[in-house]
Amino acid sequence: MKAVLLDRVTKGEDIVLTEVPVPEVKPGWVLVKVKAFGMNHSEKILRLGEIEAGYIQKPIIPGIECVGEIADPSDSGFAKGQKVAALMGGMGRSFHGSYAEYALLPARHVFSIRSELSWDQLAAIPETCFTAWGSLFDGLGLRADDTLLIRGGTCALGYAAIQIAKALGCRVIATTHREKKLPLLAEADQAVLDNGQLAGTLSGVTKVLELVGAKTLYDSLHCTEKGGIVCCTGILGGVSALNRFDPIKEIPNGVFLTSFHSNWPTQEVMDKIFSFLGQHGIRPRVGAQYYFAHIREACTAQDHGEADGKIVVTVSASERKEQGS
Numbered sequence: 001m002k003a004v005l006l007d008r009v010t011k012g013e014d015i016v017l018t019e020v021p022v023p024e025v026k027p028g029w030v031l032v033k034v035k036a037f038g039m040n041h042s043e044k045i046l047r048l049g050e051i052e053a054g055y056i057q058k059p060i061i062p063g064i065e066c067v068g069e070i071a072d073p074s075d076s077g078f079a080k081g082q083k084v085a086a087l088m089g090g091m092g093r094s095f096h097g098s099y100a101e102y103a104l105l106p107a108r109h110v111f112s113i114r115s116e117l118s119w120d121q122l123a124a125i126p127e128t129c130f131t132a133w134g135s136l137f138d139g140l141g142l143r144a145d146d147t148l149l150i151r152g153g154t155c156a157l158g159y160a161a162i163q164i165a166k167a168l169g170c171r172v173i174a175t176t177h178r179e180k181k182l183p184l185l186a187e188a189d190q191a192v193l194d195n196g197q198l199a200g201t202l203s204g205v206t207k208v209l210e211l212v213g214a215k216t217l218y219d220s221l222h223c224t225e226k227g228g229i230v231c232c233t234g235i236l237g238g239v240s241a242l243n244r245f246d247p248i249k250e251i252p253n254g255v256f257l258t259s260f261h262s263n264w265p266t267q268e269v270m271d272k273i274f275s276f277l278g279q280h281g282i283r284p285r286v287g288a289q290y291y292f293a294h295i296r297e298a299c300t301a302q303d304h305g306e307a308d309g310k311i312v313v314t315v316s317a318s319e320r321k322e323q324g325s
């Protein structure tokens with residue numbers, strides 16, 4: 001099968017497809033025929049630096065999520081040909097991921113999906129919507145009467161969070177650090193140019209989804225009303241840890257700080273997400289679609305931040321015809 005195999009720091013323009021054996025199933029793992037996969041900011045982080053860390057298996061096929069069909073169910077309860085989504089649990093880091101025609105994946109990280117969306121559209125959902133869902137509901141306990149600030153709104157996760165929060169009935173304020181991208185936040189009630197210092201400029205913010213990360217976290221805490229919650233989920237700003245964090249000084253009285261890590265998806269939550277998206281007619285925002293043969297162009301576009309929405313890669317060129325899209 002064809003796959004992307006990384007063993008060192010690799011820019012998008014240097015990506016190549018390699019011929020590798022189709023993996024053999026083993027107990028507890030299933031073989032998935034990858035139909036399409038979404039690309040994630042964390043895969044760019046892996047390719048451009050994290051690959052050198054000792055905890056990354058090398059060489060590694062990257063890709064933390066995919067959608068496809070069960071090619072071999074092994075000892076799982078899945079049926080051959082069943083439509084599934086898979087994500088996280090070490091995928092593309094501790095074991096081979098989805099930038100391949102087939103992926104051998106732990107059955108507990110593979111989930112049945114029932115949806116009429118095309119593979120391209122489906123590929124934009126698993127990791128992005130699971131993380132948006134977990135951050136908004138587990139992290140922030142989001143309710144219709146909340147005013148939600150999404151800091152770093154112009155990423156796939158930000159767009160998904162806007163869609164979900166608007167469907168719930170919230171007032172949504174979303175930020176971008178690029179003035180030219182303000183129109184991309186039109187689905188929010190208010191689009192704000194983020195200069196890193198928003199405290200004191202916004203009113204009524206009860207919940208914050210922090211996607212820029214530690215770089216703006218202190219400021220986000222000070223944007224939040226008493227009783228409000230800040231969920232730190234992203235690291236778009238490139239700073240992952242807080243230096244000399246003094247909680248007494250930095251967390252305002254009565255404001256709560258939490259985070260969300262998408263490593264533990266469940267079938268129950270995936271079902272809730274697909275049901276919510278279906279009920280509200282939400283289509284994920286696909287920023288660009290590539291065929292697997294053009295994975296180099298997809299990774300290059302990712303490196304240069306060229307897609308306004310999720311980048312999805314269709315692994316078999318026939319898929320778009322099969323889906324009638």
Ligand SMILES: NC(=O)c1ccc[n+]([C@@H]2O[C@H](COP(=O)([O-])OP(=O)(O)OC[C@H]3O[C@@H](n4cnc5c(N)ncnc54)[C@H](OP(=O)(O)O)[C@@H]3O)[C@@H](O)[C@H]2O)c1
Nearest residue numbers: 040041131152155156157233234235236237260261262305
């Ligand atoms: N905690 C978790 O489990 C979890 C799960 C999934 C994702 N995440 C995190 O969530 C964030 C979004 O992920 P994603 O995959 O949705 O991203 P993505 O779609 O790959 O989006 C990346 C884009 O975000 C834009 N961006 C917006 N604000 C930015 C800022 N302040 N600084 C730099 N870039 C900014 C950049 O474009 P412009 O600069 O042109 O605006 C960049 O091209 C990432 O930090 C990712 O690591 C966390």
